[in-house]
Amino acid sequence: MAKPKTIYACQTCGAQSPKWLGRCPECDAWNSYVEETNIEAKRSLLPETISMALPLAEIQSDEGHHIPTGIEEFDRVLGGGYVPGSMILIGGDPGIGKSTIMMQAFSRIASKGKKLLYISGEESASQIKLRADRMNVSEKSFYVVAENCLERVVEQIKKLKPDVIAIDSIQTIYTNDIQSAPGTVSQVRECAAKLLMLCKGSNIACFLVGHVTKEGAIAGPKVLEHMVDAVLYFEGERGHAYRILRTMKNRFGSTNEIGVFEMTGQGLMEVKNPSDIFLAERPHASAGSVVVSSLEGSRPVLLEIQALVSSSPLANPRRTSLGIDSQRVNLLVAVLEKIVGLQLYDHDIFVNVAGGIRITEPASDLGVMAAIASSFKNKPINHTTILIGEVGLTGEVRAVMGIEARLKEAQKMGFTKAVIPSSNLKSKFSSKLEVMGVTNVEACLELL
Incomplete structure (x- = not known):
């Protein structure tokens, strides 16, 4: 040695x-x-094999099919289901629902006759049983083991030969090959690498549950996210019951897809129509309230943006935003001051995305600016109007993608008017909405 x-x-x-x-x-x-x-790493847990180079046309691709878990929102994020031999990493804050979604997904998969192994490094088997009873999970092919040592975990996998395994969590697993504490960079990297080799060689699907740092990133080395086939993040505010499962990486499907769940006493419940949930308590004829369409992967979601503008006695007025990038809001406020001529320098500005969801795409720019202007002038915007568009620094309204899907969702939710970029009118789409195209922010505010 x-x-x-x-x-x-x-x-x-x-x-x-x-x-x-x-x-x-x-x-x-x-x-x-x-x-x-x-120290020098020991030999792999798998026997050494020699891979032969093959022509691409002769390689079989039948292993890349998706197997649905039975939870539609979860399958949407995975790209249709899990793929045998793949490794999927799920991260999120403590208590957000990572273990709960795995328990529910395993219950659905086990009901289809698949053999599953749930490896817990944080809870005892009896604690997992209590949670399973609360969620009515009792499938016979659902096996549970409480273990932290990787070598003993591998023995259990080889003995049981499951179709799918889950490690909860990867930061609690350690290998005897490395003399450092569980959760350190070297332990997480080595354990994940050995599990990856085992799952690829045995064609076992593996779900890894990961802790996150205070900055919101997966704890451990960044190489962990490069090693796995898919990275999913659980998002949600503690004061809200809704949880967003977002795809950050997926080798077998599209990225930026989201699944929406509601946390209840019986576990996570699917939200089939997120737009209806997020707009359920929207006030009518209220200044500062605007509805925008956010395209999350292939799914359009209608969200309410609320803005409150009030005069400030402070030398440096407050700029607070929840659910949207604060730097983006500051940029849009500057455009309103410079291009439109609104005197906002001595006003506090608060922007909030209702429902606890976070908007990441720029197609909501037009809605944010309209909400701020509406609150500043104390003039409500028609509650049947939806705004879609990205805004540049010179006040121009730029085209967005997926305009037809956004308008269809708005029509389904009962909206009658839509303000969109003029350049999007060139694309061919059919809509029963009254669609109005604008080229700049000033023209948009005049229409409203």
């Missing part, structure tokens, strides 16, 4: 150094270096 060598590894990005550093030169994180003992 090689002599153990002491190194220091960054717990944020995985960078290594022969000596301790106060700040990581790779990711600029402070006090993130931890001492670890690096």
Whole structure:
């Protein structure tokens, strides 16, 4: 055995150094270096095999089919279901519902005759049984083991030969090949690599549950997200019952897809029509309230944007935004001041996306600016009008993609008018809405 060598590894990005550093030169994180003992890794848990080069036309692609889990919102995010031999990473804040969604998905898969193994490094088997009883999960092909040692986990997998496994969580698993604490960069990287080799070689689908840091990123090395086939993030505010499962990476489907769930006493319930839920309590004839259409992957979702503008006695007025990038809001406020001529420099501005969901695409720019102007002038916008469009720094309204899908969703929800970019009128689409095209922000505000 090689002599153990002491190194220091960054717990944020995985960078290594022969000596301790106060700040990581790779990711600029402070006090993130931890001492670890690096020894020569043992042989793989799988027998060595030699891969032969084959012509692309002769390679069979029948292993890439999706197997539905039985939860439509979960399958939407996965691209139709899980793929045998794939590794899927699910991250999210504590208590957001990661273990719950895995328990429910495993229950549905087990009901189809598949053999499943749920490996828990955080809870005992009796604790998992209590949660399963609360969620009415009692399938006989659903196996549970409470174990933290990777070598013993691999023995259980080889003995049971399941179709699907879940590791909850990867940060609690350790291997005896590395003399460092569970959850460190080297442990997470080595355990994930060995599980990946095992699952690919045995054609077992593997779900990894991962912790997140206070910044919202998956805890552990960034290489973990590169190794897996799909990365899913659970989002949601603690004060709201709704949870968003978002795809950040998927080798077998589209990215940026979302699944919407509602947390209840019996677990996570699917929300088949998110637009109806998010607009259920929208006030009518209220200044500062505007509805926009956000395209999440292939799904258009209608959301209410609320703005409140009030005079401020402070030398530096407050700019607060929830559910949308604050820097983006500041940019749009500057356009309203410079191009439109609204005097907002001495006003507090608060912007909120109702429902606890977060908007990431720029097609909501026009709605944000209309909501701010509506609150500033105290003039409500017609509650049957929807606004869609990206706004540039010179006040121009730019085209957005998926305009036909957005308008169909608005029509289904009972809207009668839509304000969209003029350049989107060139595309061929059919809609029963009264569609109005605008080229700049000033023209949009005049219509409203």
